[in-house]
Amino acid sequence: ETGVTQTPRHLVMGMTNKKSLKCEQHLGHNAMYWYKQSAKKPLELMFVYNFKEQTENNSVPSRFSPECPNSSHLFLHLHTLQPEDSALYLCASSPAPWDTEAFFGQGTRLTVV
Amino acid sequence: ELKVEQNPLFLSMQEGKNYTIYCNYSTTSDRLYWYRQDPGKSLESLFVLLSNGAVKQEGRLMASLDTKARLSTLHITAAVHDLSATYFCAVGALIQGAQKLVFGQGTRLTINP
Numbered sequence: 319e320t321g322v323t324q325t326p327r328h329l330v331m332g333m334t335n336k337k338s339l340k341c342e343q344h345l346g347h348n349a350m351y352w353y354k355q356s357a358k359k360p361l362e363l364m365f366v367y368n369f370k371e372q373t374e375n376n377s378v379p380s381r382f383s384p385e386c387p388n389s390s391h392l393f394l395h396l397h398t399l400q401p402e403d404s405a406l407y408l409c410a411s412s413p414a415p416w417d418t419e420a421f422f423g424q425g426t427r428l429t430v431v
Numbered sequence: 432e433l434k435v436e437q438n439p440l441f442l443s444m445q446e447g448k449n450y451t452i453y454c455n456y457s458t459t460s461d462r463l464y465w466y467r468q469d470p471g472k473s474l475e476s477l478f479v480l481l482s483n484g485a486v487k488q489e490g491r492l493m494a495s496l497d498t499k500a501r502l503s504t505l506h507i508t509a510a511v512h513d514l515s516a517t518y519f520c521a522v523g524a525l526i527q528g529a530q531k532l533v534f535g536q537g538t539r540l541t542i543n544p
Contacts, residue, residue: 320473360435361474361519361534374530408473416462416523416530419476 321345324423339394339426341409349415350392353408399430437535452538454503454520462523463503467516510542
């Protein structure tokens with residue numbers, strides 16, 4: 319248990335659905351991250367938030383929309399996804415961006431049908 | 432473009448043996464991370480290396496960083512079965528004013544009794 323909790327753990331959605339992934343940490347960390355892990359590609363950083371402000375968006379399609387209402391919560395809103403978006407989505411947090419170790423959640427296994 | 436290459440990608444070894452996983456990267460970086468991932472689980476932070484010549488050890492694992500050679504190594508001493516997992520390195524760099532973090536493909540390590 320790393321202190322980073324993601325819900326749901328598994329999600330199946332149609333291409334026309336709208337769903338949200340949730341990440342929560344009560345470690346007092348200021349930075350939060352979304353990553354995508356696909357079966358045949360290296361782990362990809364998607365978004366970075368520091369003190370609730372988005373500091374990085376690594377050319378992620380607009381069908382993925384992050385939201386960080388406070389330093390403890392991070393959401394990833396999903397709409398009109400494609401089957402190739404099926405992957406494990408990992409949330410992580412760290413005390414500060416980059417210079418410290420990150421703690422990862424268990425991930426949400428997303429399947430787009 | 433920041434590229435990160437790990438080798439080997441697959442490694443099967445016997446308990447009690449020593450081995451090294453290599454992580455090469457393509458551009459100047461000021462930080463490197465090693466993570467472990469068990470099947471179906473999330474990533475666990477192992478080491479954060481922030482300076483040239485940095486060496487960190489935890490149990491049977493030791494990581495080092497040579498920023499001049501753009502190389503990090505993860506050395507396993509007297510391997511035990513519990514170390515079977517996939518190991519990832521990740522390299523961070525400031526590129527064109529933006530922080531980038533790129534993961535290697537991962538090394539799947541299997542330790543046989």
